[in-house]
Amino acid sequence: MTSIEKFLQNAVTPWMGSRGEHSDIVLSTRIRLARNLAGHRFPLDFSREEAEDVERQAAAVLTGEDNSFSCIPMDSMPALKRQVLVEKHLISPQLADPERPGTVILSDDESISIMINEEDHIRIQVIYPGLHLMEAYEQADELDDRLEAKLPYAFDGDFGYITSCPTNTGTGLRASVMLHLPALSMTNNMGRIAQAVSRLGMVVRGSYGEGSDALGNVYQVSNQITLGKSERDILKDLLDLTERLIEQEERARRALLERTSVKLEDRIWRSYGILSNARVLATDEAATRLSDVRLGIDLGIIEGVDVSVLNELMIFMQPAFLQQFAGETLQPGERDVFRAKLIRERIGMERGMEDKTEE
Amino acid sequence: MICDHCHERPASVVVTQSKNGKTQERHLCDVCAAHFHPFQGDFGNDPFGIQQFLSNWIVGAAAQQAGRPQTVEEGAECPTCGLTFKRFLERGKFGCPDCYSAFREELPQVFRKVQNGHVEHTGKVPESFSGRVAAERKIAELRGLMQEAIGSEEFEEAARVRDEIRQLERSLAEGGDQVDLD
Numbered sequence: 186m187t188s189i190e191k192f193l194q195n196a197v198t199p200w201m202g203s204r205g206e207h208s209d210i211v212l213s214t215r216i217r218l219a220r221n222l223a224g225h226r227f228p229l230d231f232s233r234e235e236a237e238d239v240e241r242q243a244a245a246v247l248t249g250e251d252n253s254f255s256c257i258p259m260d261s262m263p264a265l266k267r268q269v270l271v272e273k274h275l276i277s278p279q280l281a282d283p284e285r286p287g288t289v290i291l292s293d294d295e296s297i298s299i300m301i302n303e304e305d306h307i308r309i310q311v312i313y314p315g316l317h318l319m320e321a322y323e324q325a326d327e328l329d330d331r332l333e334a335k336l337p338y339a340f341d342g343d344f345g346y347i348t349s350c351p352t353n354t355g356t357g358l359r360a361s362v363m364l365h366l367p368a369l370s371m372t373n374n375m376g377r378i379a380q381a382v383s384r385l386g387m388v389v390r391g392s393y394g395e396g397s398d399a400l401g402n403v404y405q406v407s408n409q410i411t412l413g414k415s416e417r418d419i420l421k422d423l424l425d426l427t428e429r430l431i432e433q434e435e436r437a438r439r440a441l442l443e444r445t446s447v448k449l450e451d452r453i454w455r456s457y458g459i460l461s462n463a464r465v466l467a468t469d470e471a472a473t474r475l476s477d478v479r480l481g482i483d484l485g486i487i488e489g490v491d492v493s494v495l496n497e498l499m500i501f502m503q504p505a506f507l508q509q510f511a512g513e514t515l516q517p518g519e520r521d522v523f524r525a526k527l528i529r530e531r532i533g534m535e536r537g538m539e540d541k542t543e544e
Numbered sequence: 545m546i547c548d549h550c551h552e553r554p555a556s557v558v559v560t561q562s563k564n565g566k567t568q569e570r571h572l573c574d575v576c577a578a579h580f581h582p583f584q585g586d587f588g589n590d591p592f593g594i595q596q597f598l599s600n601w602i603v604g605a606a607a608q609q610a611g612r613p614q615t616v617e618e619g620a621e622c623p624t625c626g627l628t629f630k631r632f633l634e635r636g637k638f639g640c641p642d643c644y645s646a647f648r649e650e651l652p653q654v655f656r657k658v659q660n661g662h663v664e665h666t667g668k669v670p671e672s673f674s675g676r677v678a679a680e681r682k683i684a685e686l687r688g689l690m691q692e693a694i695g696s697e698e699f700e701e702a703a704r705v706r707d708e709i710r711q712l713e714r715s716l717a718e719g720g721d722q723v724d725l726d
Contacts, residue, residue, distance in 0.1 A: 226625050226640040304637075326668075333670045339641035340673050342680065344651065345665025347641045351651075352658050356667040386660050412655055413662020469545070517554070 209483045210431050211316040212363040212403065212496055215274070216325045219348045219357035220307040220332065223339040227349040228285070228302045236286040239306045246335045247290050247299065247328075254297075259287040268505030274312065279303055297328065304349050305357075307332065314496075316427060318360055318420045326416075345412065355412030360420055362427050367402040367480045368437035369430075375399070378430070386410045387426060401472030401499055406430065442484060453481035461532050466525040471502050475528075490535045498528055547573035622646040676716060683712050 221227065222242065225235045244256045259267060260283060267281040270289065275298045280287040290299040300308040309332075311325045339347040346357040353359070369375055379389045388409050391399040406427060408419045441449050456477035479495040481487035500506065507523045508515050515523055545555045548570045555571035619629030627639035629647050638644065644651065652663040669677055686709045693702035
């Protein structure tokens with residue numbers, strides 16, 4: 186087994202898979218429910234004793250009855266491991282802060298992560314590959330019911346689920362989909378779309394969160410309003426919007442193919458050439474090239490490389506993963522070298538598999 | 545991209561500034577951004593800077609009420625955690641679940657701002673709570689019936705409904721929660 190195969194064995198999370206509805210455009214679906222316990226201050230102000238009490242109560246519900254969950258306190262993990270969880274979107278950067286008490290309860294397949302004592306006492310998070318808003322919500326809702334049956338949730342008749350920040354009050358639900366929109370980006374349509382989306386009470390942003398540029402043309406679309414709309418309506422509106430974005434992206438792809446087919450093919454194959462051969466790759470460039478290659482696969486221009494490779498690589502090219510792959514701490518310059526190596530080997534591995542099947 | 549200011553750390557924030565009609569973009573790292581724009585703070589996953597938003601709002605309100613400055617001082621104080629309404633607006637985060645009751649009067653204004661005009665929850669209700677909510681709705685309905693009965697001078701019926709209301713109120717109170725039915 187090569188080093189890259191060993192690394193992948195431990196690193197791949199199901200949500201990076203290529204299955205799921207509309208998985209050529211929708212990379213993943215995420216549901217987050219914010220919940221708090223009555224009688225405890227919120228994590229911004231609480232004492233260590235309160236933190237421990239919240240943690241004990243929540244952990245008892247989930248790890249008590251079945252053993253498909255593991256409870257991992259942040260202070261039990263080295264910084265690099267925490268960063269890896271952040272890069273996999275399983276925990277937030279805030280939870281990973283070693284100065285604060287925090288714990289994550291992870292399901293074995295990593296599709297469920299429950300953050301304890303982040304901004305709220307409990308944040309239930311479910312991530313699915315592809316577009317699966319309703320299914321992911323049902324999973325989160327079921328967990329919520331299990332927790333609610335045993336825990337004294339803070340709930341208000343007027344304002345709904347009580348949260349630390351008033352932007353989460355009500356349903357505590359943040360639903361988001363991660364979309365790969367290369368054609369809409371290339372045709373300079375994203376600015377216009379972001380404006381239109383904000384008028385619908387939803388937000389579009391780069392996939393690495395706020396203020397981040399859309400690295401690799403990956404955008405996150407989520408609901409902004411949590412109060413005054415039912416969960417179903419929030420999900421339905423987001424689903425409608427996502428479907429419209431998929432339609433627009435598909436139309437833009439067709440238009441690009443029709444009008445600038447040679448140029449587009451050239452760009453895609455150049456990017457493929459760079460990813461397969463480069464010795465130094467910075468994050469920005471790697472993301473742009475991965476986006477091109479992925480588009481090439483979706484359009485049938487490049488064959489024999491699985492799309493999931495691109496999903497994985499977008500995650501694995503981040504600093505903490507690279508360092509885990511390298512097995513040592515890397516300076517920024519060294520990271521670019523390892524990033525190039527990782528991508529080269531992973532794409533080479535795909536090609537190797539293809540050759541074997543042809544034999 | 546490297547930070548435009550320190551040229552050391554990777555840039556993570558884009559700051560757009562307008563000066564004399566010209567817009568300028570600067571790419572800064574967290575450290576430099578915090579130095580130049582100390583009011584940005586950590587917004588977690590919120591789509592916009594709520595503290596800033598809320599504190600601008602109270603400054604606006606204070607300016608309006610310049611003739612009566614004492615009305616916007618600390619505001620209500622949460623009996624459980626001691627957070628004042630003013631402090632809540634400054635930092636944009638509640639202190640504990642009881643803050644919601646302490647600031648109940650002011651909260652619709654806050655939610656109107658940050659939740660696109662919405663002030664009332666219409667989604668999921670925990671099972672343990674739904675009994676109470678149902679009882680409250682029933683009481684409201686019965687009060688309407690009682691008024692109607694009084695209006696049509698059916699006092700016997702009105703008294704019967706009143707007793708039913710009292711009984712429901714008692715059972716709610718015994719449930720441990722003080723219910724404000726007005």
